[in-house]
Amino acid sequence: MATNKKKIFITESMSEPGRALLKERDDIEIVEFPNMISASDFEAMLKAQAPVHGVALGATRFGEPELEASKEMTVVTRIGVGYDAVDVPALSRRRIPLMVAGTANSPSVAEQALFMMLTLAKRAVEMHCIVKDGKWGHRLGMLPYDLYGKTVLIIGFGRIGTRTAKRCLAMEMQVLVYDPYKTAADIAAAGCEVAADLDAALPRADFVSIHCPKTPETVGMFNVARLHRMKPSAYLINTARGGIVDEAALHDALVAGQLAGAGLDVFEQEPPPSGHPLFALPNVIMAPHVAGVTREAVDRMSEQTARNILSALDGDPIRHNVINQDVLG
Template identity: 40%
Template sequence: MASNRKKVLVLGTLHPDGMALLEGRDDVEFEVIEDISEENLLRHAPGTHGIAVRVARITRSIIEAAGCLEVVSRHGVGYDSVDVAACTDNGVRLAIAPRSNAPSVAEQTMMFLLALAKQVAVYDPLVRRGDWDKRFRTQAIDLDGRTLLVVGLGRIGSRVVRRAQAFDMRVLGYDPYVAPDAIRAMGAEPVADYRAVLGDVDALTVHCPRNDETLGMIGAAELAALRPGALVVNCARGGLVDEAALVAAIRSGHIAGAGVDVFDVEPPAADHPFFQEPRILMTPHSAGASLESLKRAAVQTVENILATFDGTLDPAVVVNKAVLQRTEAS
């Protein structure tokens, strides 16, 4: 006898708090898939109603093979690995977990700014090598009184604004999709054109999705326009800051340091030029992977699937809202 329970595929490991939500539903059966190759997912896809996904690629073939798929729920806010058009074409909601990683990435951004300003990468090895007398050859700086430009003022960027204010920084904010009054309410000075203010900026951080509008938005010209000795941070998506231009600006000395959590190609190649530059601090796309963030992401990822089954999914977490409009119209 065929089961009338909803079938959910969990691709990868989720925090136990998220799994507990699935375990608590008698009307749901789930399977955890560790082999996330497309070939294996195609074998498991038929009859699937919901997919919880961390890093697997969700292709059109997988979506269509399911046959009755209702929702793909991303463990986080990025969805580069999901075929959005295929979801929309097949009436599948693509949901994200917006409350998951915003505090974590905002803190990572401030960590980079502080570590760069205070020359941690230089001072720590001096202590370990016993080169105490060389400590004054490197000059740390204060964030206090410096001007920070935050490009992108969504869930993460708005939090960076508040944290930078706590360090008494002057904060400029750019986001063409956020009203100037809302930017002021965050505590930032709104700017209409981020390129026009670069000459006043000591530190720049980007918090935007990767798309045709944002790809390469910080290139050689933008880096050259920053104040000499500026700091650059990218905890958003690879490609927003041109990697070759950043290396060149670091090597010329115009940019004093950079913090990078994301790369054009991940993982980066073994001969990536960033590896030769001690003034570029790097983390492995892990800014949003704190203990708390993973818990929040797992819970909301599963909540979004169950809410879809229950008809209570919050439209605010749905990427392809055209599916919701089509459902309402029918």
């Protein structure tokens, strides 16, 4: 191997479009690692392969120990958009960009959010069981609901929240948006209503769909008090990150009839422990953190991740995909 090659660690979950872009370059050596590798094994692997110049992460944590082990890290990328498992300040101190996959998976997550709204409102699981269990005569005792004319409150108006809003508007819903970091003009231009006060907006919503990042500000955002502000007929959808919703409080609210139901793609602990109390509730639908991991999205994210890596190695990182903009000149 030529000594001037750049060594890039890629998780085994990176699909062929991304790999192909990296393989086209004769100045790059690819090293694969398991997506669910332990922190200690990952650090040891980095040390054994050092110097390592770039990494494409799935769910693996990354911070100061990994930076130290890699010796010459130039760019850290996520095959996705969430980065709560990455120590961003540690990267910034070394002027290393953290790059994400931009809009690559946002259509998929927005579709999943709408799917969960429809599944809950149309009582899809119950209707399936009525037919399968020979209880046809019970169908009029559990009528489904329309999205038409209902109010949805979208929390976070970034890449995914904006797309979710478009889909809800197409269903002829009234769309409220809570995002203190977006201007009222931007929200209004998208055909939505600004919800300046989250607590005041919650009693108006028939559906609440969470699309904000997990930060110290948003952890526990939906706690006992916030859940109590929602209508008893309302549904809560979380396709963002576990920990934004207090799961114990959600369970209690659902059991007490303070909420009609919930759709969860993410959990405080992933995978959630066997026998989790939410598993037993008939008005909860769940998915294993795959909202943004469709066949098409994985290809789009992998390709964008490869382009992010190459742009950084070539000294001109794609600016709008860089999270820690302070490292850019």
